[in-house]
Amino acid sequence: MIKVAINGYGVIGKRVAHAVRQQGDMQLVGVADIAADWRIWPALDRGIAVYAPEPEQATTMEQAGLQPAGLLEDLLDQVDVVVDCTPKHIAAENVKIYRARGVKFLVQGGEKHAVTGHSFVAESSYAGAVGRDATRVVSCNTTSIVRTLTALKTAGLLQRARGTLLRRATDPWESERGGVMNTIAPEPAIPSHQGPDAQSVDPDLDVVTMAVKVPTTIAHLHYWSVQLTRLATKEEVVDAFRASSRIALINMTDGLTATNVVKELMADLGRPRDSLYEVAVWEDMLTVQGDELFYAYMVDNQAIVIPDNIDAIRALTGVRDGGESIARTNTALGIGTGFR
Structure with a gap:
């Protein structure tokens, strides 16, 4: 033990x-x-x-x-x-x-x-x-970045990645203490710190991040644009993500249309503290155009x-x-x- x-x-x-x-x-x-x-x-x-x-x-x-x-x-x-x-x-x-x-x-x-x-x-x-x-x-955001980009890299699909992060303002339990309200606050530097942090895990990643704080406490939301190494299909990308046990593919057509809904699913599943340990990637939003990939996902900042x-x-x-x-x-x- x-x-x-x-x-x-x-x-x-x-x-x-x-x-x-x-x-x-x-x-x-x-x-x-x-x-x-x-x-x-x-x-x-x-x-x-x-x-x-x-x-x-x-x-x-x-x-x-x-x-x-x-x-x-x-x-x-x-x-x-x-x-x-x-x-x-x-x-x-x-x-x-x-x-x-x-x-x-x-x-x-x-x-x-x-x-x-x-x-x-x-x-x-x-x-x-x-x-x-x-x-x-x-961190939570860096973990999600490395997980998803590693899945693409392992499949031989990753050339470079550029991401925009919509960051939760504070943790839910201390919402009364501070955090942004009625505004959106961009982080002052590009790249934001998450990209270089991902490179501390894997120095070979060609990744740049931009981030903005938004008035929510539930989760983070990421949007990514990825240059692939070659022409690919959506099915190849989905298979690459599916190969990771810590990436969950979700669909808006199943009613999972927002971060609060995904958290409610975790509660219904009996997850402790509604925890989403996985990166929740919207499969039906994911788009491949030639050698370019576009996708979005949710990060449970307290659980991932x-x-x-x-x-x-x-x-x-x-x-x-x-x-x-x-x-x-x-x-x-x-x-x-x-x-x-």
Whole structure:
């Protein structure tokens, strides 16, 4: 059993915790967080051991009627790997603690590539993470870019890609705290950061991205224009996407006409927290004109990186077969099921 700790029980951390507990080869030893309110109650109710990062937070928890199992340093002494899901830039400081204690770790896409020297998307860079001390699971948008472009690249169809991202304004749980409203806010630079970030996973990708923030919290939406390596048919492109177990082909003719509808389908399927782990590509919108491809897809910003976190845990702890890890994760999380 791979013994896992999670530092940060927020949007990503609690979803990774659930996913770890579904794996037959992993044990969630505990989670660490600074929260002492409603955010940590579900973990305790599920029997998850909760640790405090520092003595001050432990005291705060105790004053709130919670009983921490110990401090982060106690948790790290019990595990093989720690998944850092703390807010952006905090993980870069936590890395010093992990390295000092000799614990393997992975961070999320809010951190720079240089923090670990390796960026992870399971279908593209699993082999490079095997046995490493650390890796970085890239952001939701970057994960979707690498997944879809890797599918085209594997099929020998990808020459270059240009994408426009409509980015959600904030996460649903904190919508009252900020985010754009009654406006659309373009990101100030072209390329936006997602394209170069995708190249940190696969330097051979010829990709440029543009991004704009829009007033929604449900999901991101991408539009892509791809120069293919040759004349191709729509069927060839669809087959390339279908070859990826983490790309789901959906159709507007089935009533899946918008991001909120796809999320409702996930809820009806009983997915935990309505999670869409896959990239949802609209098949009936997908168009091929000679050697040009045009397509659009949905990204669940809270869920898409969860399976890659699980695969990254296996890679760091020496599981060499990336295909086997992906298959095990998919089965445990129900990835690929429920679509027609």
